[in-house]
Amino acid sequence: MKNKLFILFMVLVLSLGVTACNNSKKVSNVEGKHNIVATTTMIADLVSIIGGDNVSVQRLMGPGIDPHLYKASAGDVSLMHNADIVIYNGLHLEGKMGEIFENLNSEDKLVIEIASGIKEEDLIISENETHDPHIWFNVLIWKDAAKVVRDGLINFDKENEVTYNENYEAYIKELDELHEYVQSRIDELPESKRILITAHDAFEYFGKTYGLQVKGLQGISTASEAGTGDVSALADFIVEHKISAIFIESSVPKKNVEALQEAVSARGFEVEIGGELYSDSLGSTGTDAETYIGTVKSNVNTIVDALK
Numbered sequence: 001m002k003n004k005l006f007i008l009f010m011v012l013v014l015s016l017g018v019t020a021c022n023n024s025k026k027v028s029n030v031e032g033k034h035n036i037v038a039t040t041t042m043i044a045d046l047v048s049i050i051g052g053d054n055v056s057v058q059r060l061m062g063p064g065i066d067p068h069l070y071k072a073s074a075g076d077v078s079l080m081h082n083a084d085i086v087i088y089n090g091l092h093l094e095g096k097m098g099e100i101f102e103n104l105n106s107e108d109k110l111v112i113e114i115a116s117g118i119k120e121e122d123l124i125i126s127e128n129e130t131h132d133p134h135i136w137f138n139v140l141i142w143k144d145a146a147k148v149v150r151d152g153l154i155n156f157d158k159e160n161e162v163t164y165n166e167n168y169e170a171y172i173k174e175l176d177e178l179h180e181y182v183q184s185r186i187d188e189l190p191e192s193k194r195i196l197i198t199a200h201d202a203f204e205y206f207g208k209t210y211g212l213q214v215k216g217l218q219g220i221s222t223a224s225e226a227g228t229g230d231v232s233a234l235a236d237f238i239v240e241h242k243i244s245a246i247f248i249e250s251s252v253p254k255k256n257v258e259a260l261q262e263a264v265s266a267r268g269f270e271v272e273i274g275g276e277l278y279s280d281s282l283g284s285t286g287t288d289a290e291t292y293i294g295t296v297k298s299n300v301n302t303i304v305d306a307l308k
């Protein structure tokens with residue numbers, strides 16, 4: 001019943017939007033730029049870089065917002081409806097927005113799912129048989145994401161193909177450098193210290209790509225609660241492997257990680273909180289971590305400096 005009401009609500013919201021923007025067809029906003037809505041900070045950053053001066057990007061979620069739990073407001077829905085292009089991650093990262101994307105897809109609008117351009121063999125299947133959505137922490141996968149955005153923009157705006165290609169090529173070079181930087185920092189850690197313990201399972205791609213064993217206190221979605229069993233088993237693991245640091249995440253409350261730290265302490269071993277990692281959003285605007293590249297660097301520096 002709740003579901004039906006929601007659909008009815010959405011139909012109303014969307015049909016209002018349709019009437020409002022029938023005259024504006026697939027053109028641009030006032031500054032002559034393509035109006036693009038991206039769900040997460042990572043995607044908004046990517047689209048701004050590839051789109052350059054030709055796009056105006058609005059993001060639904062700011063820094064520190066958890067996409068697994070994010071519910072789109074009526075304002076968000078109308079923003080998406082009025083956009084030229086909507087771009088989202090997919091693989092259920094935006095766990096509460098599936099129906100909205102389906103509705104947008106049925107309209108005459110360019111809706112791009114980043115995950116649609118990622119090779120199946122690069123995706124990680126998690127314990128519950130679903131795809132792990134945290135694809136941005138494999139920098140090589142993010143290069144494919146850049147390609148998805150480039151192709152989408154060219155498809156929409158063929159006239160500026162050269163610009164989108166140039167922006168893409170330049171960014172790919174930066175991503176290649178980033179990939180090497182991350183690997184070189186991880187390589188500073190002796191094998192026995194390459195264990196990353198965080199608030200939730202956002203770093204499986206990172207671990208698989210750069211050679212770290214990863215354990216999250218919560219599953220791949222923050223929608224699942226960490227049980228006392230998880231805390232206890234992980235505390236035993238930390239003591240057994242003499243792990244020096246565990247990490248909190250900017251988009252997940254830190255109480256679970258603190259409970260883990262206490263459980264370790266109760267076993268007569270001390271583990272420090274090694275710092276805050278950006279998992280499902282980039283860092284705050286105005287900091288070094290406000291871009292994707294800045295965020296990935298900040299994370300690897302925090303991890304390596306604390307575990308060394």
Ligand SMILES: [Zn+2]
Pocket residue numbers: 068134200201202220221222279280
């Ligand atoms: Zn996550």
